[in-house]
Amino acid sequence: MQHFDTIIIGAGHNGLICASYLAKSGQKVLVLEASDRVGGLAASHEFHPGFKASIAQSINQFSSKIASDLNLASHGYTPGEAMATIGLSADGNNVSINGDTVTGVSDKDAASYKKYRKMMLKYSGVLKPFSLKTIPRIGNNSLAEMMLFGKMGLGLRMMGKEDMQEFMRMVTLPTRDLMDENFDSEVLKAALCWDGVAGSTNAPRSPNHSVLMMLYRMTGDHGGDHSLPSGGIESLVTALETAAESAGAEIRTSAAVKQITIDGDENGLKASGIELASGETFTADRVVSTADPKTTFFDLAGVDNLEIGFTNRVNRLNTNGYVAKLHLALSGLPEFNGLDQPDGRMIIAPEQDTIEFAWDDAKYGDAPENPVIEMVIPSLSDSSMAPDGQHVLSANVMYVPGNLNGGWTDEARQKLLDRVIDEIAKYAPSIRGQIVGSELLTPADIESNYGVTGGHWHHVEFSLHTMMMMRPTYEAAQYKTPISGLYLAGAGSHPGGGLMGGPGHNAAHEILK
Amino acid sequence: MTTNQLRYPDEELRHSPFHERMVALSARDSWSAWNGYKLANNFYDGEYEYFCIRNMCGTYDVSPMQKYEITGSDAERMLDRLVTRDITKLREDRVTYVVWCTDDGRVIDDGTIFKTGPQKYMLTCGSPCIAWFRKACFGYKDVDVKDVSDTIAGLAFQGPTSYSVLKAMGLDGVETLKPFGIMNFPFKETELMVSRTGFTGDLGYELWIDAEHALDLWDALYAAGEDYGIQPFGEEALNMARMEAGFIMPYMEFAEALKTVHFEHDQTPAELGLDWLVDFKKPRFNGRAALLKEKETGPKYTLCKLDIEGNKPAEGAEIYSDKDCANQIGYVTSAMWSPVVKASIALAMIETKHKDGDLWAEVYYYKELRPYKKVAKCTLQNKPFYAPPHAKKTPPDPF
Ligand SMILES: Cc1cc2nc3c(=O)[nH]c(=O)nc-3n(C[C@H](O)[C@H](O)[C@H](O)COP(=O)(O)OP(=O)(O)OC[C@H]3O[C@@H](n4cnc5c(N)ncnc54)[C@H](O)[C@@H]3O)c2cc1C
Numbered sequence: 001m002q003h004f005d006t007i008i009i010g011a012g013h014n015g016l017i018c019a020s021y022l023a024k025s026g027q028k029v030l031v032l033e034a035s036d037r038v039g040g041l042a043a044s045h046e047f048h049p050g051f052k053a054s055i056a057q058s059i060n061q062f063s064s065k066i067a068s069d070l071n072l073a074s075h076g077y078t079p080g081e082a083m084a085t086i087g088l089s090a091d092g093n094n095v096s097i098n099g100d101t102v103t104g105v106s107d108k109d110a111a112s113y114k115k116y117r118k119m120m121l122k123y124s125g126v127l128k129p130f131s132l133k134t135i136p137r138i139g140n141n142s143l144a145e146m147m148l149f150g151k152m153g154l155g156l157r158m159m160g161k162e163d164m165q166e167f168m169r170m171v172t173l174p175t176r177d178l179m180d181e182n183f184d185s186e187v188l189k190a191a192l193c194w195d196g197v198a199g200s201t202n203a204p205r206s207p208n209h210s211v212l213m214m215l216y217r218m219t220g221d222h223g224g225d226h227s228l229p230s231g232g233i234e235s236l237v238t239a240l241e242t243a244a245e246s247a248g249a250e251i252r253t254s255a256a257v258k259q260i261t262i263d264g265d266e267n268g269l270k271a272s273g274i275e276l277a278s279g280e281t282f283t284a285d286r287v288v289s290t291a292d293p294k295t296t297f298f299d300l301a302g303v304d305n306l307e308i309g310f311t312n313r314v315n316r317l318n319t320n321g322y323v324a325k326l327h328l329a330l331s332g333l334p335e336f337n338g339l340d341q342p343d344g345r346m347i348i349a350p351e352q353d354t355i356e357f358a359w360d361d362a363k364y365g366d367a368p369e370n371p372v373i374e375m376v377i378p379s380l381s382d383s384s385m386a387p388d389g390q391h392v393l394s395a396n397v398m399y400v401p402g403n404l405n406g407g408w409t410d411e412a413r414q415k416l417l418d419r420v421i422d423e424i425a426k427y428a429p430s431i432r433g434q435i436v437g438s439e440l441l442t443p444a445d446i447e448s449n450y451g452v453t454g455g456h457w458h459h460v461e462f463s464l465h466t467m468m469m470m471r472p473t474y475e476a477a478q479y480k481t482p483i484s485g486l487y488l489a490g491a492g493s494h495p496g497g498g499l500m501g502g503p504g505h506n507a508a509h510e511i512l513k
Numbered sequence: 514m515t516t517n518q519l520r521y522p523d524e525e526l527r528h529s530p531f532h533e534r535m536v537a538l539s540a541r542d543s544w545s546a547w548n549g550y551k552l553a554n555n556f557y558d559g560e561y562e563y564f565c566i567r568n569m570c571g572t573y574d575v576s577p578m579q580k581y582e583i584t585g586s587d588a589e590r591m592l593d594r595l596v597t598r599d600i601t602k603l604r605e606d607r608v609t610y611v612v613w614c615t616d617d618g619r620v621i622d623d624g625t626i627f628k629t630g631p632q633k634y635m636l637t638c639g640s641p642c643i644a645w646f647r648k649a650c651f652g653y654k655d656v657d658v659k660d661v662s663d664t665i666a667g668l669a670f671q672g673p674t675s676y677s678v679l680k681a682m683g684l685d686g687v688e689t690l691k692p693f694g695i696m697n698f699p700f701k702e703t704e705l706m707v708s709r710t711g712f713t714g715d716l717g718y719e720l721w722i723d724a725e726h727a728l729d730l731w732d733a734l735y736a737a738g739e740d741y742g743i744q745p746f747g748e749e750a751l752n753m754a755r756m757e758a759g760f761i762m763p764y765m766e767f768a769e770a771l772k773t774v775h776f777e778h779d780q781t782p783a784e785l786g787l788d789w790l791v792d793f794k795k796p797r798f799n800g801r802a803a804l805l806k807e808k809e810t811g812p813k814y815t816l817c818k819l820d821i822e823g824n825k826p827a828e829g830a831e832i833y834s835d836k837d838c839a840n841q842i843g844y845v846t847s848a849m850w851s852p853v854v855k856a857s858i859a860l861a862m863i864e865t866k867h868k869d870g871d872l873w874a875e876v877y878y879y880k881e882l883r884p885y886k887k888v889a890k891c892t893l894q895n896k897p898f899y900a901p902p903h904a905k906k907t908p909p910d911p912f
Contacts (some may be wrong), residue, residue: 047895246784262798263796264797265796266794266796268794268796268801268802268805269796269797301787302652303594303651303652303653304590304594304652304653305797307616307799307800307801307802308594308595308645308648308649308799309616311648311651311652312648312651315651315652482802
C-alpha cells in the first residue's frame with residue numbers, strides 16, 4: 001500500500017492550491033478527485049458538442065499572492081482585465097459600472113458613485129489582512145494571534161473616528177439600505193447589490209451581512225471588479241493543475257473517496273488514509289478534505305468518529321444553494337439592446353425588489369416568477385470554448401431552490417428554462433434564434449454532479465455565524481478538525497467560497513506550521 | 514370559571530400505574546413530583562421506611578423514571594458513542610450503570626442500560642433526555658429511540674428479605690440472578706422483567722412490567738411479602754439509603770450539564786468520583802477529548818465521602834482546610850445521621866488538591882428554632898458507608 005505525507009480529497013481549486021504548497025515544501029502529496037477532471041466547480045465541461053462552460057463563470061477575488069507564490073504565470077495563467085458590470089435595461093439605457101465610473105445614470109448618481117466606491121474600498125481594506133490568515137480560536141491566544149485581531153482594530157482606528165463609526169454602522173446593513181442612501185437609479189442599485197447577495201440566502205432587504213459580503217468580495221485585486229483570464233477559467237484550473245504536478249503532487253481523477261480511514265485506540269482517533277470507492281486504499285500522515293463539511297464529516301469520516309454536539313452543529317449548517325446555472329450554445333454573438341459588445345458582466349435585475357421577490361418565491365420552495373440573472377460570454381476571452389464564430393452564454397440564475405415544491409420534474413425544468421430564456425430575450429430579442437443547445441443545472445444537479453451538498457456556492461452559507469473563526473463551525477475553524485490528522489481546506493472553511501484560493505492556501509500553512 | 518374548576522388543568526400531577534395501591538397505603542398523603550407524576554415523600558415516616566429497607570424489604574415506585582427503548586442494528590454503536598463505558602462488552606440480559614457527557618465532558622445525566630435483546634436496549638434515567646438521544650442518533654442509519662416511560666411500570670424492590678419474597682411469589686430461578694443480571698418471568702398473560710439492580714446499596718431488585726399489569730404485580734408482590742415485612746417507601750427513605758451506599762443524586766451531587774447556565778456549575782465524571790465509568794481504552798465516546806485533558810491535570814473538584822465528628826447532620830455545610838474556617842475548599846452536597854454507620858456522614862465536593870489534607874466542616878444546625886454553628890473535624894472515607902456482603906451474594910440468603 002502506498003503511503004503519502006498528505007492525501008487531499010478533491011481537486012477543486014482549493015485542493016490543487018493546497019497540494020502545490022505542500023508538495024513545494026517537500027511533502028509527498030496525492031490528490032484524489034471523484035470526477036473525471038480537475039477543477040471542481042471551476043472545471044470546464046462540454047455541455048453541447050463543441051461548446052464548453054464552467055460553473056464558476058468569472059473571477060473577482062483570486063489571490064494574486066497565490067498566483068505569484070505558485071508562479072501560475074509560468075503555467076499559463078494571465079489574470080484578465082477588469083470588466084464592466086452592466087445593469088441591463090430593456091430599453092437599452094444600460095448602466096455600466098467600471099472602476100469608479102458609472103454611465104447611464106444621472107450626474108448626481110455618477111458623482112455619488114465615485115464617493116461610494118472610495119468609501120467601500122477603504123472599508124474593504126480593513127478586511128483584507130484576514131483572507132490569507134487562519135483566524136485564531138476565541139480564548140487563550142498567542143501574541144501573533146492577538147496581533148491579527150489587533151490589525152483589524154488598528155485598521156479601523158487608522159481610518160479615524162468618523163469612518164470607524166460609519167464602518168460599524170454600515171457593515172451589517174441590508175444592501176438595500178446602503179443603496180437607497182446613495183443612489184436614485186434602480187438599475188444601478190440592483191446591479192451593485194448583486195455581489196452582496198450572489199450565492200447566498202440573502203436578498204437586498206435581508207438584515208445583517210450582505211454589505212459585509214460586498215466588502216468581502218471587494219478585497220480582491222480589482223477592487224471587486226470581475227474579470228476573465230485570457231484563456232478563460234480553464235486556464236486558471238490548468239495552471240493550478242500543472243503547478244501542483246510540477247511541484248511533485250500526484251493527481252488522480254475518477255478516484256472517488258468512499259471513506260476516510262480513522263484509526264482508534266487508547267490514544268483517540270487519527271485519520272490515517274482513505275479508501276476509494278473502488279476498494280483501493282492509501283495511507284497518509286494526514287488527510288485534507290476539500291469536500292464540503294457535511295460530506296466530509298458525515299459521508300467520509302462518519303458520525304461515529306465525531307462528538308454529538310459537533311455533528312449536530314455541522315448538520316445545522318445552511319447548505320441550501322439557490323443558484324442555478326444556465327449554459328447556452330449560440331450560433332453567433334448575441335446582441336443586447338444598447339450594448340456595442342456583450343463583453344461585460346451583465347446583470348438582469350431591473351429593480352432591487354425584482355431580486356427580493358425572486359428570493360421570496362424561492363424561500364418557500366418555488367422557482368422565481370421573474371428570475372434575476374448574472375451573465376458573461378466567456379467565449380469572448382477564451383475562443384476554445386465554442387466553435388469558430390460561435391459563442392457560449394454562461395449565466396448564474398437566482399434564486400432557484402434545490403428542493404423545489406413538487407420536485408425537479410422534466411416539466412419544472414423546462415418551465416424554468418423557458419422563463420430564463422424569455423427573460424434574457426427581453427434584453428437580447430434575437431437570441432432565441434441563435435440558441436443551438438442549452439444546459440440548465442439546478443442546485444440539485446450541482447449537488448449530484450459536483451458532490452457539493454445542496455449545490456451551495458460557498459459549500460456552507462456565508463453569514464455572520466459562519467465567518468472567520470466560526471467557519472464552518474467552531475472546533476473545525478482553523479482547518480484542523482476534532483479528528484487528529486484530518487483537515488478541511490475547501491470553500492466551507494475561512495475565508496469561504498468563490499475562486500479565491502484562501503482555504504487551500506491557509507490550510508497548507510496550518511499544516512506546515 | 515366556576516370556583517371549583519382547576520386553574521391549571523395541564524399541571525395536575527399524573528398518577529403512576531401503582532398509584533391506587535400507594536394512595537391506600539399512604540398515612541400522610543405527602544407527595545412531591547417527579548417528571549410530572551406524583552411521587553411519595555413518605556407513606557408514614559421516612560426514617561421508619563428507611564429501617565424497613567435495611568431490615569426487611571420495601572417498594573419504591575420508579576415508574577416516573579424516564580425509560581427509553583433503543584433498537585436497531587446501529588443501537589450498540591450509538592450507545593457506545595453516547596456513554597463513557599464500553600457498551601460493546603454488555604451482554605444480553607445484563608445491566609450497566611453509565612453516565613453520558615456533553616462534548617465538553619460534563620455530565621448530562623447518569624442512568625442504567627439494560628440489554629434486553631440482540632439489538633434492543635432499555636435506558637433509564639432521572640429526567641427526560643430524548644432531545645439529546647435524538648441528536649446522538651443523527652447520522653446512524655438504523656437506530657430508533659422510543660420513549661416508553663408511560664407504558665412501562667417500574668417498581669424498585671429492595672431489602673434483605675426481597676429475595677425470599679420473589680421466591681414466595683413463585684419466581685423460579687430468581688436465585689441464580691446475579692447483580693446487574695436480568696431475568697424474564699411469565700406473569701398473567703404478559704412478561705415480568707426482573708433486574709437485580711437498585712439504588713439502596715442493599716440486596717434488591719427492580720421489577721418492570723407493562724403499565725396495565727402494574728396493579729396485578731403489586732398485589733402478587735404484597736401477598737407474597739406479607740410475612741417478610743414488605744412496606745412501600747418514599748423519597749426520604751430512598752435518599753437516606755442511597756447516601757449510605759454512596760450513590761449520587763441529580764440536583765444534589767450534580768447539575769445536569771444541558772441545564773446549567775454557568776460553564777463550571779456542572780461536573781465531570783471524575784469530579785463525581787465516577788472516573789471508573791470512563792473507559793479511555795475506548796477510542797470514541799462523547800466528551801473523550803475533554804476528559805482526557807482533565808485526566809492529565811486531575812479534576813478540579815472531587816466528590817468525597819466524609820465522616821463528620823459529632824452527631825449533627827452537616828447539611829449545607831462548607832468545608833475548610835483549617836479549623837478557623839479561613840480557606841474554603843468545598844461544600845457538602847448531601848448529609849445525614851447514618852443509623853448503620855452511627856455517624857454523621859456526608860458527600861461533599863472538595864477541591865482535589867485539598868482533599869487529602871485537613872478537612873473541617875462548618876456545620877449549621879438549629880435547636881428549638883435558634884441557629885447554631887460549630888466546626889467539626891472530617892475524616893475522608895474511601896469506601897461506601899454501607900456495602901453489606903449479603904447484598905452481592907448469589908443465591909442470596911433466604912429468610
Ligand atoms: C452556481 C454557482 C456559480 C458560481 N459562480 C462563481 C463565479 O462566477 N465566480 C466565483 O469566483 N465563484 C463562483 N462560484 C463559487 C465557486 O465555484 C466555489 O466556491 C469554488 O469553486 C469552490 O472551490 P473548492 O475547491 O473549495 O471546492 P469544489 O470546487 O467544490 O471542489 C471540491 C472537489 O471535491 C471533489 N470531491 C467531493 N467529494 C469527493 C470524494 N468523496 N472523493 C473525491 N473527490 C471528491 C468534488 O468532485 C470537487 O471536485 C459559483 C458556485 C456555484 C455553485
